[in-house]
Amino acid sequence: MAVILGIESSCDDTAAAVLSNGKLLANVVAGQEIHKAWGGVIPELASRAHQENIIPVVAEAIKRAGISNNDIDAIAFTRGPGLLGSLLVGTSFAKGFAHALNKPLIEVNHMQAHILAHFIEDETPRAKPEFPFVCLTVSGGHTQLVLINDPYTFEVLGETQDDAAGEAFDKTAKILGLPYPGGPLIDKHAASGNPERFRFPQANVPDYSFSFSGLKTSVLYFVRDETAKNPDFVKENINDICASVQHSIILHLLKKLRAVISDRNIKCIALAGGVSANSGLRKAITSLGEELQIQVCIPPFAYCTDNAAMIAMSGEFLYRKQQFAPLNTAPLARYPL
Ligand code: KG4
Numbered sequence: 001m002a003v004i005l006g007i008e009s010s011c012d013d014t015a016a017a018v019l020s021n022g023k024l025l026a027n028v029v030a031g032q033e034i035h036k037a038w039g040g041v042i043p044e045l046a047s048r049a050h051q052e053n054i055i056p057v058v059a060e061a062i063k064r065a066g067i068s069n070n071d072i073d074a075i076a077f078t079r080g081p082g083l084l085g086s087l088l089v090g091t092s093f094a095k096g097f098a099h100a101l102n103k104p105l106i107e108v109n110h111m112q113a114h115i116l117a118h119f120i121e122d123e124t125p126r127a128k129p130e131f132p133f134v135c136l137t138v139s140g141g142h143t144q145l146v147l148i149n150d151p152y153t154f155e156v157l158g159e160t161q162d163d164a165a166g167e168a169f170d171k172t173a174k175i176l177g178l179p180y181p182g183g184p185l186i187d188k189h190a191a192s193g194n195p196e197r198f199r200f201p202q203a204n205v206p207d208y209s210f211s212f213s214g215l216k217t218s219v220l221y222f223v224r225d226e227t228a229k230n231p232d233f234v235k236e237n238i239n240d241i242c243a244s245v246q247h248s249i250i251l252h253l254l255k256k257l258r259a260v261i262s263d264r265n266i267k268c269i270a271l272a273g274g275v276s277a278n279s280g281l282r283k284a285i286t287s288l289g290e291e292l293q294i295q296v297c298i299p300p301f302a303y304c305t306d307n308a309a310m311i312a313m314s315g316e317f318l319y320r321k322q323q324f325a326p327l328n329t330a331p332l333a334r335y336p337l
């Protein structure tokens with residue numbers, strides 16, 4: 001029986017969670033409104049906000065879990081990948097807290113944690129992915145197809161050659177004049193739009209690679225040309241534009257996922273990362289699973305975008321193997337799976 005405190009600070013969310021033997025006791029996330037005004041995350045502002053938030057967020061998680069500091073068996077933190085300044089805040093706090101409590105430290109890879117979020121147990125029972133499974137991880141910084149043989153073995157089969165899927169959503173939103181992060185807003189507009197109204201070209205990249213930078217450029221030119229003819233074009237067609245761009249992103253993701261499933265005879269697929277909150281993508285993957293008669297695992301919304309429950313879950317697996325980190329550990333902005 002282990003009680004793990006998880007700490008996440010890789011980008012613009014300060015988060016802490018407590019897990020007891022894989023069961024969630026508390027999950028606290030403080031977002032950072034400050035970036036909205038700038039149309040994207042400003043690293044230095046993110047670090048400062050993490051510094052303000054980290055102590056109250058951890059204290060709140062421990063309080064909500066109904067435990068005391070001494071009940072914690074280990075402290076798991078995001079070592080990377082992410083923004084170095086942001087990672088430094090969580091890492092330094094975790095090191096200080098572990099030292100003060102005389103408890104072991106566990107370093108967690110954020111991208112592994114997004115995938116292992118499928119193993120968190122909470123009040124809503126759901127099926128866990130069966131090994132081996134393939135996960136489509138789609139976030140603001142990554143787009144990867146990963147083969148997971150067990151909770152410790154991850155093989156990246158393919159990834160994006162340029163922008164991540166989340167960036168494709170966020171950059172499109174910016175072109176349309178929507179605030180950051182644009183993904184959820186595109187999703188909302190797309191719900192009442194026609195996905196077949198406008199066509200955007202699909203990137204032609206080999207194997208299981210992805211590419212989204214061409215899509216962003218074609219949206220940019222399309223909006224520029226249409227707005228020259230009608231200045232209200234975006235306002236009048238926002239739902240159809242969002243639905244069409246979203247459709248194009250989903251088509252590209254699903255094409256590669258289909259190829260992996262068939263080439264490797266995969267029987268279980270999972271979705272992870274912030275973009276897995278997208279309702280169109282969730283629907284498309286569910287239909288794909290039904291069509292191919294394979295298991296599909298879609299994370300609950302709370303574990304799609306950045307959170308610390310997934311860091312604690314990753315920490316729980318590493319705790320079982322007693323894989324602890326030294327107190328002189330340092331964050332890594334780049335940290336391969
Ligand atoms: O995993 P995440 O919280 O942070 C990273 O590790 O990057 O992912 C954030 C990304 C952003 O690009 C955001 O726009 C996107 O996830 N996102 C969505 C939706 N919710 C979040 N994209 C499309 N539809 C959504 N509903």
Ligand code: ZN
Nearest residue numbers: 139274305306
């Ligand atoms: Zn993330």
